[in-house]
Amino acid sequence: MALEDYEFGARYCSRDSICKFIPQYAVKDARFAQCCPSISRYNVHAYSGGGRVIMATSLLQGRGEISEEVKEIIYKCQLCGACQTSCHIVTELVEPLEIARELKFRCVEEGKENQALSSVRERLVKTNNIFGKKQADRGKWAEGLKVKDAGAEAAEVLFFAGCRLSYDDSFAPVARKSVELMSGAGMDVGILGKGETCCGGRLFDMGYREDFRKLASTIAKKIKACGAKRLVTACGCCYGTFKQFFPMMELDLEGVELLHISEVLDDLMGEGKIELKREIPLRVTYHDPCHLGRLGEPYERWEGQYVKKLGLWVAEPDREVRRGLGGVFDPPRNVIAGIEGIKLVEMKRKREYAWCCGAGGGVLEAYPEFAAWTAGERLQEAMSEGCEALVTACPWCETAFRMAVKESGVGELKVMDLVDLVAMAT
């Protein structure tokens, strides 16, 4: 796809600003009614999903060019997709999220990259991980763990750790416990260890479509070659990449069932295969990672056309309107609610209209203070519900939240991964 492919729909944006807010019927108070971190922080209309649509139209019509200011706006977007959920309540024709992403691709194509991201890309492409660390160290997190090397022997389940769990020591326990919980429940688990590479998702969302294609096709081949029937990840971003970006770019993982660890834990707990021994008396809320939630809905490529019927553009063949409803929402909630002593409360912005953690789209790397601000907003929301802990299911979200806790000093709120929580209860 190219920006031009979205021009047709962009003409039908009515500039109603609906994409700035969570669905109107979901608004429960004035403070937490916004859905888009970018417009909420920077206010100028161009920062909103709709603003991006109009900027794209303006560029395509040759009314202006990608100036420094326009570039900055393009990159100050987490590609969290909240705008799309709200927009698609009113129209199926406009694609604010896809346009926001295409604008990043366009910057790269025109050589107008964001400098910080350009360096991230360079080291990622060179080292196959976002931190620029050694490939040989990728499997270190699993040292001493009883788990198969899926590159060498067949395993039914391939656990994909991803960059954050692989290289950030503070997250190694999440990876280890994931494997332990699955193995302990009798599952046949393997990992790629030092044979694993980045899933490429962050490259894609930073605007590097072709680099993503290369990296992702390599890992797709490896995953398929190892013969596992199920691919499990504890990273929301990796999950979203496999679920959405792979089919979007026609990368095939056919025959491999993709699962997030929360889905696995939900099943195992339901089957009584994980024994929970401890009560955890805690008032917690759950943060839906964008790529696991609304962006984790199955992606179906649509190759059709719009035809006029009764004066309206109708998709032929029928096209699923992406509102994020098919993401992974219930399993993590079931898992939390299944732990004795826990009181699970919902935040005002939840499920398909959850507020983003701030880390996506290269924002964490290029504009850390904006990422921290976004995460801080979420922490405030959790605290407004009187929560003691915020649980999430993606290490990137947790990273952003930890950063915000440090910066804002809201020390009393614990930030935890779902796997940690389950491990605490076992």
Place this chain on the structure above:
Amino acid sequence: MALEESSQAYRQLREIVGEENITTDPVVMDTYVWQWLGDLVGEKGNCFMPLRPEAVVLPGSTREVQRVVKVCNRFGLKFKAHSTGWISYAAPLTEGVVILDLRRMDRILEINTKDMYALIEPYVTFSQLQAELMKVGLNCEVNAAGSNCSALAQAAAGFGAGYGNYHMGYGAGTLLGVEWVLPDGEVLKMGSLGSGCGWITSDGPGPSLKGIMRGHMGTLGGCGVFTKCALRVYHWPGPTEIVCENEAMPGYERFVNLPDNIAMYYLYFDDYEKRSEAICKVGEEDIGYVMGFMQRGLAILGLADTNAHFVDLKEDLFDALPSISFVVLLATHSREELEHQKRVLEKILEETGGGYIELLQQEPFNDVITLHLIKVGTLSAHAVCGRSGAFLCAPGSNAVTRRIAGRLESLSIELKKKYIEEGKLVDDGGEGTWGVVWDHGHTIYIENLVEWDPADPESSMAHVRLQEEVNKETIEKLSYLSSMGTFVEESAKMNPEDMVKLKDMTPSDLIEKSEEMAAAHSPYDAKLGPLLRNYHVWLRRIREQLDPNNSSDASPP
């Protein structure tokens, strides 16, 4: 032409609002120029309005607004306020305009449960305000455009039709004290506020300029900036929080536990006379909480999830639904009171030969319509704007008697069908009547909504031709002319060059120097003014007093 960054004016504006809150970038400013209805005013097939602003600034306080306005006065610039900005009038209508996007002014400053008002800034949306009010058992009138709009903009600056008008009043009626930055940058405190008596009324003690400031349609950005206002609020007998399901699935949104003191009734009648009689009786009996019209073609547009779904649903439902209808929501303080109101309604139906449209009172339709009547939400946008990208009404924006309402409705259906048959307008069977009831049924605000494809010039023009024909027929047959209809008809003919020329024309120039320009700028005034004591001349004189440097951007025609 954008302001040069080296210019004095730019530097002063930037100093006031800060680096982050000013832009002159053409692509960024284009996001304020692309507007719903832009295809009617600018180049056909394209929603960019003809003129870009000089700059967009985002002030964060009344003081900043005041300073921005003074800079505009000082440097011969014009300015225009912009709340959520969902209307073409929020874009510059002449050259040399600085847009004030009021998004940073988004606080609910007070909810006064004793004196029953809410004090708000411009970027508070209806959904935000209503949610806070419901927490304390109160409610506000919500513009039927959608709860995503600014509550202040509708009350102080323009329009204000919504289902709640029935007992909460039209937008203007809900307006109490106002803080108004006049076109010369001075702050006027209107109503009781002006004499230090708080926000409780717009009509004194203290200066009452509501008629001048607001009138029926509002000045639509043409006379200063309203920075705060108090809105009248009302009792809400429903739950303190409306819990919903499927909020992101149009056509399937549901209440969780609809309380037993709230019920929606969709009513049909055999003819317009009977409907008129029923509306009158409902008002006289003082039953009902909110009320409105959503004729079958329009209702189906709103109830369908996607365009493909609309095509199917129209096939299934259109003939199964009666044509002449209105909808009323009963919301009472107890179940007993609801039973009582229901009995009264049944009696009225007996007397007028009406009945319930059972089909629409079943799930999922019942929940969708009930939620819409209470919260409005995005159903209006989904029904009309989101489907084809553009809509308006023919006849447009009409406040009429109940009788005329029926005649307008039938006349417009017939005319609209002709254009639908040409294949250039959305086919709602011609039956897109939408309306609300004012003053307990004495006045009806009615429109027949027309949807077209703004990217197809022929489709836009089909709509303009329909407006012309409706305007002609309503004058001939009903001695009636709608302002919105005339605006559409004439602005489609207006040369964008004329908009540029308007820049230097003072209100008195418009009256005296160039009749032709005045007529182009405000054809409605040109046609009706001489018949109505030249009200337009007086309005322009007043405007001249309030705006000595002609700094406010032009009001729409």
